[in-house]
Amino acid sequence: MRSVNNTTTTADFNDVGNTTGVRIDFTGASGSGTVQVQRFTNSPRSPTGIAGNVSQYRWIITSLGSFSFSSATLRFRVSEIPNSGIFNEATVLVYRRPTPDNGSFAGLSMLSPVGGDLRATINAFSEFALGSGDNPLPVELSAFTAQATARGIELMWQTASEKNNAGFEVRRRNHAEHGDWQTIASYQFSANLRGQGTTANPTTYTFLDANIETGKVYQYALRSVDYNASQHDYAQIVTVEAREIEPTKVYDYALMQNYPNPFNPSTVIRFTMKEPGVATLTITDVLGRKVHAIQLRAQAGENRYYFNAANLGSGLYFYTLQANGFSQTRKMILAK
Known part of the structure; x- marks a missing residue:
């Protein structure tokens, strides 16, 4: 931000840590106030009216107070614009739209580049951007x-x-x-x-x-x-x-011992899956007869199945989990 008055002829808007690349030469200055130049590291939103490539930067210039001017030369120092992508200043145009982030841009009257400066004539502030038909304005x-x-x-x-x-x-x-x-x-x-x-x-x-x-x-x-x-x-x-972060736990296929065991009449059967998918749980008695079977849509990691044996008699049972080529069997005891 710069203080300006009726004696101001040139203002440089570069500060330590905030390089805008902008200088303004004023003609017919009157009153007093401040002028602020903001450089944003993104292309203008909806750059309607800009022909060809659009710069990845945009500038918004505002003023406060009674300061005014009849005309001014807006200068962009190419060497002070990081990643400008400009190799031929003569084919770059400066565009302005009256309302920032809204409406269409219009090209300004350009002056010949001098000393690596793009120069355009303005009579009002607002939002500005660069456009070119042949410069590879930046990635x-x-x-x-x-x-x-x-x-x-x-x-x-x-x-x-x-x-x-x-x-x-x-x-x-x-x-x-x-x-x-x-x-x-x-x-x-x-x-x-x-x-x-x-x-x-x-x-x-x-x-x-x-x-x-x-x-x-x-x-x-x-x-x-x-x-x-x-x-x-x-x-x-x-x-x-750089924070210390525990690695995400990687699971494999496994069938855990049910709990409680012995049980009456309910127990929890836990198992883990390497990846989500269908798992088949089968329960048989000591004679190998199937007493219960179910297909489960299991998630990667830990899973639980709540088994109720209210309709079964006391004794030793076997439960088997099958999933994606994996198979494991464990014993459990129903004690009524």
Whole structure:
């Protein structure tokens, strides 16, 4: 945010830790107040009116107070826009729509680029975005998440589209130390980080960072690399704590001893399944005669079946579980 008045001719809206890439040259300034520039790391919603490729960034510029101006030159410093994807400034247009997140964009009157700045003439603030017919405006990142698991920290990101994308590099730093970013994985060595080249289809990527220390908080960021070796750093950062998580228990097929045993007249038969499916439970007497049989829709993991033997006489019985090639038999005693 910058304070402005009738003597203001140029305002730079870059701050430490908040680089917007925006400068504004004012003509006919009057009154006083403040001007704020916000850069958002996502494409504009419903970018109606923007021709060709749309930038993954958008800007909203607002003012407070009595400050006004007759005209202004809005400048975007390409080198200060991470992952801009712009290689030919002369073919990029700046678009504006009067109401942020609503309505159609209209192209602004463009001035020739100077010193790596895109320049457009404006007479009002609002929402701004970039569009181009030939620049590979960036690989569009639609999602980027991280979560702690028993195996390490799992990253997932999705691209909505890609152009000339050779692949990704995963970068990490210690959140508490705010040190330099370190590249911990690269498409050059990991096949699952290789890009799709040029595609308009969504693509999902995953990466597991197993080299972590429990209790530390890590930050992750992505870098894409074009076929021409140009690097694009994404502004999205995910932060996650490496917590100690117990591994998900893996079950196998097994039949447990019923409880209570001996019983009268009810008991619980427990069994586990490696995966969900149908299990057949059969109960026979000492002569091998079938006295009860049922098919159960069992879940992966632990299952219970409540057996009532009110119509049976005292004695020794056998119960057998069969599921997906597995079979096991145990004894139980009914004591009335």
